[in-house]
Amino acid sequence: xxxxxxxxxxxxxxxxxxxxxxxxxxxxxxxxxxxxxxxxxxxxxxxxxxxxxxxxxxxxxxxxxxxxxxxxxxxxxxxxxxxxxxxxxxxxxxxxxxxxxxxxxxxxxxxxxxxxxxxxxxxxxxxxxxxxxxxxxxxxxxxxxxxxxxxxxxxxxxxxxxxxxxxxxxxxxxxxxxxxxxxxxxxxxxxxxxxxxxxxxxxxxxxxxxxxxxxxxxxxxxxxxxxxxxxxxxxxxxxxxxxxxxxxxxxxxxxxxxxxxxxxxxxxxxxxxxxxxxxxx
Amino acid sequence: xxxxxxxxxxxxxxxxxxxxxxxxxxxxxxxxxxxxxxxxxxxxxxxxxxxxxxxxxxxxxxxxxxxxxxxxxxxxxxxxxxxxxxxxxxxxxxxxxxxxxxxxxxxxxxxxxxxxxxxxxxxxxxxxxxxxxxxxxxxxxxxxxxxxxxxxxxxxxxxxxxxxxxxxxxxxxxxxxxxxxxxxxxxxxxxxxxxxxxxxxxxxxxxxxxxxxxxxxxxxxxxxxxxxxxxxxxxxxxxxxxxxxxxxxxxxxxxxxxxxxxxxxxxxxxxxxxxxxxxxxxxxxxxxxxxxxxxxxxxxxxxxxxxxxxxxxxxxxx
Numbered sequence: 001x002x003x004x005x006x007x008x009x010x011x012x013x014x015x016x017x018x019x020x021x022x023x024x025x026x027x028x029x030x031x032x033x034x035x036x037x038x039x040x041x042x043x044x045x046x047x048x049x050x051x052x053x054x055x056x057x058x059x060x061x062x063x064x065x066x067x068x069x070x071x072x073x074x075x076x077x078x079x080x081x082x083x084x085x086x087x088x089x090x091x092x093x094x095x096x097x098x099x100x101x102x103x104x105x106x107x108x109x110x111x112x113x114x115x116x117x118x119x120x121x122x123x124x125x126x127x128x129x130x131x132x133x134x135x136x137x138x139x140x141x142x143x144x145x146x147x148x149x150x151x152x153x154x155x156x157x158x159x160x161x162x163x164x165x166x167x168x169x170x171x172x173x174x175x176x177x178x179x180x181x182x183x184x185x186x187x188x189x190x191x192x193x194x195x196x197x198x199x200x201x202x203x204x205x206x207x208x209x210x211x212x213x214x215x216x217x218x219x220x221x222x223x224x225x226x227x228x229x230x231x232x233x234x235x236x237x238x239x240x241x242x243x244x245x246x247x248x249x250x251x252x253x254x255x256x257x258x259x260x261x262x263x264x265x266x267x268x269x270x271x272x273x274x275x276x277x278x279x280x281x
Numbered sequence: 282x283x284x285x286x287x288x289x290x291x292x293x294x295x296x297x298x299x300x301x302x303x304x305x306x307x308x309x310x311x312x313x314x315x316x317x318x319x320x321x322x323x324x325x326x327x328x329x330x331x332x333x334x335x336x337x338x339x340x341x342x343x344x345x346x347x348x349x350x351x352x353x354x355x356x357x358x359x360x361x362x363x364x365x366x367x368x369x370x371x372x373x374x375x376x377x378x379x380x381x382x383x384x385x386x387x388x389x390x391x392x393x394x395x396x397x398x399x400x401x402x403x404x405x406x407x408x409x410x411x412x413x414x415x416x417x418x419x420x421x422x423x424x425x426x427x428x429x430x431x432x433x434x435x436x437x438x439x440x441x442x443x444x445x446x447x448x449x450x451x452x453x454x455x456x457x458x459x460x461x462x463x464x465x466x467x468x469x470x471x472x473x474x475x476x477x478x479x480x481x482x483x484x485x486x487x488x489x490x491x492x493x494x495x496x497x498x499x500x501x502x503x504x505x506x507x508x509x510x511x512x513x514x515x516x517x518x519x520x521x522x523x524x525x526x527x528x529x530x531x532x533x534x535x536x537x538x539x540x541x542x543x544x545x546x547x548x549x550x551x552x553x554x555x556x557x558x559x560x561x562x563x564x565x566x567x568x569x570x571x572x573x574x575x576x577x578x579x580x581x582x583x584x585x586x587x588x589x590x591x592x593x594x595x596x597x598x599x
Contacts, residue, residue, distance in 0.1 A: 015388060015389040015390060015435055016389050017356075017360065017387075017388065017389045018386070018387065018389055023387055026383065026386045026387055027383075027387070029383075030372065030375065030379075030383050033375060033379055033383075034372065034374035034375055037374045037375060037376070037415050038374050098373075101368075102368050102369075102370055102373075103366040103367065103368045103369075103370035104370045104371075104372060106331075106336055106364065106366050106370060107364065107366065107370040107384070107431070108387065109335075109336055110334050110335065110336065110359055110362060110363065110364045111359060111384075111387045111388060112356050112359040112360040112388075112389075113387055274337075
């Protein structure tokens with residue numbers, strides 16, 4: 001720039017700051033707008049659960065024993081819908097960390113907007129991203145041979161609601177971890193940590209085939225609870241020899257997300273509010 | 282009119298190393314002036330800025346910014362201030378225009394108004410050619426300019442700038458100074474923090490030197506410079522033994538010679554003939570320095586002289 005440039009100052013008249021929902025909408029729009037700029041990354045995020053599904057179908061489709069009259073794909077795809085929600089945890093954690101570490105949250109917080117709008121905007125954007133991911137997974141699931149016999153709108157809606165409920169709960173864990181991060185790199189471990197959560201569940205194999213203790217842990221996991229319930233709602237059969245965790249899957253599919261939200265929402269909100277405390281001079 | 286007024290504000294953080302933060306700061310800045318908080322890392326500068334810009338609440342004291350109490354009227358304060366933080370807080374994934382439109386809309390502008398204002402600002406900040414490019418490809422200086430532009434979407438009565446030029450090259454630094462000066466000419470009050478004496482000197486009407494959360498000295502840049510003292514001569518030797526020898530030789534003829542590190546002797550150049558006398562003393566003991574320099578006192582020198590302590594934290598590389 002030329003050094004003779006004199007910046008003209010802004011509008012001298014007072015401007016009315018936006019309300020909480022308008023501000024949240026604008027902030028969510030920022031993330032959606034950035035999808036265009038990083039299309040490849042976003043599309044890979046949406047397609048990633050499909051890659052995993054194809055991989056497991058290819059690897060284990062022939063090797064795993066499933067009850068007669070069913071196909072592995074009918075077990076795997078509904079489970080992968082829950083895993084798609086789990087993968088959303090990475091997106092939330094990494095973007096919350098970036099906003100926190102780069103000072104973007106701080107800039108927002110010096111604006112005359114309600115600070116809840118900043119968190120709400122992130123929620124809206126991430127839920128939308130996961131909804132797109134879910135749609136992609138369902139579409140490719142059908143292409144891969146997944147069949148849903150006698151699907152009723154009621155059970156489809158219930159399945160969708162449970163999946164989004166899980167995503168909503170994971171959102172607060174992601175925000176809690178991300179808002180406390182000093183840099184994006186410092187929370188990259190989340191990308192690895194989601195894998196054991198995905199594998200030690202009823203998504204890929206029958207927990208009854210795991211060592212007893214691990215099978216029990218796997219059956220009681222939030223991912224299993226949602227996966228098994230969604231599988232049931234979408235006309236699939238459950239794994240044979242289901243344990244007590246599997247019996248109570250529908251209860252756990254609601255209880256887990258509610259519990260996680262009750263614990264992590266206030267923690268995330270507090271970290272957001274006190275974000276400054278972590279960064280001293 | 283007083284734009285920034287703080288009385289005994291402070292905030293403490295408990296760490297393993299004891300209490301850190303800002304212990305006691307009182308400031309008063311008239312509208313349209315620049316107040317600089319000068320100090321090394323960990324001096325409490327950012328805590329002061331973050332508190333006054335409503336990002337954190339002070340444990341004690343009271344403050345008014347742009348005529349409003351920061352605790353009870355935070356929203357009114359936020360309508361009148363802008364913050365340029367330590368890292369250029371712009372979204373890497375968005376273009377320059379998208380960033381400014383986003384911030385403009387959160388300030389309450391309509392989409393069309395925000396667009397118009399964004400294009401005006403990009404033009405003024407020499408970024409109009411990069412308006413449609415994602416910010417991730419920007420240089421440090423360009424990011425900083427966009428960052429400052431974002432703080433000017435709506436004219437702030439008070440602008441907080443936290444270490445604006447750390448990490449910028451000299452050219453970008455000078456550009457930024459120019460921008461800040463013109464904002465002040467238009468009536469904005471600026472509170473800036475810096476680790477550079479030179480920056481405080483170039484921009485500020487009033488400087489507060491902070492160390493360990495306490496005010497060490499304050500006044501106009503000229504007053505501070507006179508408190509900090511004369512220029513410093515630095516003599517670097519090949520070995521520590523030679524430096525010791527040189528120190529005792531110089532110490533016999535001039536006052537104020539100290540060993541800065543193992544191989545470096547620093548001497549206050551408070552008379553015009555100090556350099557000549559030093560070199561004469563060195564010739565007598567046949568100690569020849571491998572490097573001789575004379576310059577303005579650094580922040581380290583200022584600290585040394587005003588507090589008798591070195592700064593704890595190393596100065597960040599610029």
